[in-house]
Amino acid sequence: MKTEKLNVKDGNLSDKKWINIADHRQELQLGKKVSFPINLCIRKRSNSPFFYGVWMPDEDEDFRVTNTKRRPFEVSTKTTDPRQASLYAITWVKEKQIELAEKSIEASTVKTKCLEHYWDQFFESKQAAWDGRKSRTKLIRDEKLKWHSDRYGIAKEEFSKISADKISRQHLVDYFATLSDGMKSQQKTVLKGLFQLAENDFIGHTFPTFPTITKPQAKQVQHFELDQWEILLNTVNELSRNIARTDIPYEAYMELETNPFNRQNQRNWVDLYDALYVNYFWFLRSQDTQRLRIEWFKEDKKNKEFICRNEEPKSDRRIENTISLMDGSYDFLKRLLNRRQPHKGWLIMPNTKRESEGGQENKVRDDLNFLLKKAVQKCLPEFDMKECDFTTIRHTTFRHHLEADPSLGDATRIQGFANNGLTSPDMLRKTYIKYISRESDLRKSKKKIKPQFALIKRASF
Numbered sequence: 001m002k003t004e005k006l007n008v009k010d011g012n013l014s015d016k017k018w019i020n021i022a023d024h025r026q027e028l029q030l031g032k033k034v035s036f037p038i039n040l041c042i043r044k045r046s047n048s049p050f051f052y053g054v055w056m057p058d059e060d061e062d063f064r065v066t067n068t069k070r071r072p073f074e075v076s077t078k079t080t081d082p083r084q085a086s087l088y089a090i091t092w093v094k095e096k097q098i099e100l101a102e103k104s105i106e107a108s109t110v111k112t113k114c115l116e117h118y119w120d121q122f123f124e125s126k127q128a129a130w131d132g133r134k135s136r137t138k139l140i141r142d143e144k145l146k147w148h149s150d151r152y153g154i155a156k157e158e159f160s161k162i163s164a165d166k167i168s169r170q171h172l173v174d175y176f177a178t179l180s181d182g183m184k185s186q187q188k189t190v191l192k193g194l195f196q197l198a199e200n201d202f203i204g205h206t207f208p209t210f211p212t213i214t215k216p217q218a219k220q221v222q223h224f225e226l227d228q229w230e231i232l233l234n235t236v237n238e239l240s241r242n243i244a245r246t247d248i249p250y251e252a253y254m255e256l257e258t259n260p261f262n263r264q265n266q267r268n269w270v271d272l273y274d275a276l277y278v279n280y281f282w283f284l285r286s287q288d289t290q291r292l293r294i295e296w297f298k299e300d301k302k303n304k305e306f307i308c309r310n311e312e313p314k315s316d317r318r319i320e321n322t323i324s325l326m327d328g329s330y331d332f333l334k335r336l337l338n339r340r341q342p343h344k345g346w347l348i349m350p351n352t353k354r355e356s357e358g359g360q361e362n363k364v365r366d367d368l369n370f371l372l373k374k375a376v377q378k379c380l381p382e383f384d385m386k387e388c389d390f391t392t393i394r395h396t397t398f399r400h401h402l403e404a405d406p407s408l409g410d411a412t413r414i415q416g417f418a419n420n421g422l423t424s425p426d427m428l429r430k431t432y433i434k435y436i437s438r439e440s441d442l443r444k445s446k447k448k449i450k451p452q453f454a455l456i457k458r459a460s461f
Contacts, residue, residue, distance in 0.1 A: 018043045019051075021086045028086045036090045037097075042077065051077045053089030055096065063103040115160040115167075116198040118148050122190070135287075135312070138361070145188050152183050154190065164198040169208035176211045184213045220435045222387035223395040226403075228380055235379040236273045240266055244273035253339035264368055264374060271349045272371045274336050278348065279393045281329040282308040282322045283421035286390035290354065290364035292347040294340060297333065304330045310422060322420055325401060365390070398432050409433045 021028060022038045042051040056072035064070070075092050077085035111117060126143055130136045147155050154160050159171040172191070176184055188210050195207045213331045226230060237244040243256065243266065256267040275289055284292070288310060297306045306329065308322045324330075340350060349367070353359025369389045376388050398421065402409055408417045409432075422427075 016044075016082075016171070019082060021089065028083050028310070030086065030090075034090065036093055040089055040093050042082065042085045042089050048076065049080050050430075051079060051089075052087035053077055053092050055089075055093050057097075057100055057128055061104060077249045102186075110161075110163050113163045113165070113198070113201055115154065115164055115191075115194050115198075118164065118194045119154070119160075121197055122193050123147070133312075137355070146187060152179055152187065153398050154187065164195070164207075165202045165205045167208060169211075172208055173211050173232060176213075181214070188213065218430070221431055222384060223399045224380075224383075224392065225435065226400060229384060229396060229400070231379050232375060233273065233276065236269055236276065239264075239375060239378075240269035240273060244270045247335045248339050250339050250341060263370055265378055267351075268349075268367065270370055272327055272368055272375070275348045275368050275390070276372075277329075277332055278336070278392060279390060280397045281326055281332065283326040283394065283397055283423075284308075284310075285422075286365060288312070288371075289348050289368060290346075290362065293345065294337065294347050295344050297337075297347070306333045307329060320419055320422055322422065323421075395431075398428065399436070401430050402428070402436055406436070409436075 019042050019270070021030070021036065021040050021042065025032070025034075037055060037057075041054045043054055044051055053075045054072050055074075056070070059070070062070065073096055075089070075310065077088040079085050079088065088336065105118060123143065125139060127136075130139050133139065143439060145153065147153050150156065153350075154175075157175050159167045159175070162330075176187075191210070198207070199205075253267070253270070256270060257265055258267040259265045260312060277290060279286075280290065291312050293311075296309050296311060299306055305323060308324075309319065310322065311319060336347070340347065346352075346354070351362045352364050354364070354366070355361045372390065373388050376383050377385070401417075407413055409428065414428060418425045418428055
């Protein structure tokens with residue numbers, strides 16, 4: 001800010017554009033006891049004959065939050081007389097200082113009572129709960145996006161910066177209108193957690209209810225029919241040049257053709273075949289595949305089976321043993337372990353570095369899904385590619401098991417079957433059993449209904 005020191009020889013102060021009041025006490029006839037900020041000025045604008053009072057508070061006293069350069073406060077003194085303008089500016093600045101102090105206290109209070117404040121507590125508790133989890137990095141990144149995302153994050157909403165008790169239902173209605181159906185539930189969960197933390201500071205206050213979230217209509221999950229499953233596995237074996245079903249030692253496996261610049265290579269096709277059957281036999285989730293370690297499988301020679309103990313189940317679920325219920329799984333895994341280094345290490349794609357080893361995040365999962373799509377495009381071109389990933393393999397194995405042995409869904413057996421597959425009876429009923437039962441009943445009715453023939457006789461000419 002430009003200022004000029006004037007003295008009595010400078011003549012009429014009203015001719016000046018900028019005047020620092022502290023520098024010109026004598027000329028302005030202001031006594032020493034008159035107090036005001038030393039950077040208080042008066043100035044003339046080009047579009048007005050009056051002086052304007054101008055003052056910039058210290059940054060730590062300024063309640064205003066801005067991402068750009070701060071601007072000084074300014075007010076018209078409504079006079080062209082420098083002395084009268086100075087007196088007006090001094091009165092104005094004292095009122096402005098009181099206003100600043102009050103607003104600074106208010107802003108400080110709001111800062112400890114807004115959602116932004118509770119988010120810090122909420123996020124810290126989440127991080128603490130994830131200590132020791134191998135997926136901690138991804139969990140933290142995904143959780144941060146719920147707050148910071150430019151597209152759907154809560155932080156971008158104005159209501160995140162006001163006192164939590166001032167948030168209205170309309171705020172939530174407007175916010176939820178910007179979210180996709182898939183985002184609404186997760187953001188509601190975060191907001192409910194923040195409101196629960198805020199309840200301690202606003203005892204007796206009723207926080208607004210959330211807009212109704214319309215759930216998408218339930219539909220049958222996609223899976224491979226038994227004949228499609230067999231075609232797929234035959235195709236993958238052919239793409240591996242018939243090595244996938246061959247019992248080869250570790251040394252021969254390491255000599256299989258591979259190419260870092262082309263994922264469609266012989267060793268990767270063998271790895272895909274192994275991953276498909278491991279997931280199928282032991283009911284694994286897509287994210288489990290890249291975590292599987294040889295040590296998780298314990299051999300039971302007496303019963304000729306391998307028991308998988310998933311050491312990193314979904315969320316915070318209990319660690320359970322999974323037993324394959326199908327013949328052939330024992331011989332398959334024996335053959336797979338024969339082409340691995342003994343006793344320990346990654347079971348699937350053992351030569352691909354995991355994120356913990358400095359590798360690319362989710363590379364194993366992404367490469368397997370890529371190869372699966374390529375194989376399905378080759379042998380089942382009509383299959384919906386949007387549904388073609390390793391989650392479909394999990395759906396496939398549950399469908400095949402329940403179709404082959406419907407008693408697994410009986411009240412006396414479903415809990416054990418669900419535990420073995422690291423899921424819940426309710427999920428089995430909603431996702432698979434109700435569709436299998438409906439299809440079975442309709443086919444029974446079809447056999448009982450007398451056929452009708454649209455063409456009664458052949459046309460003759």
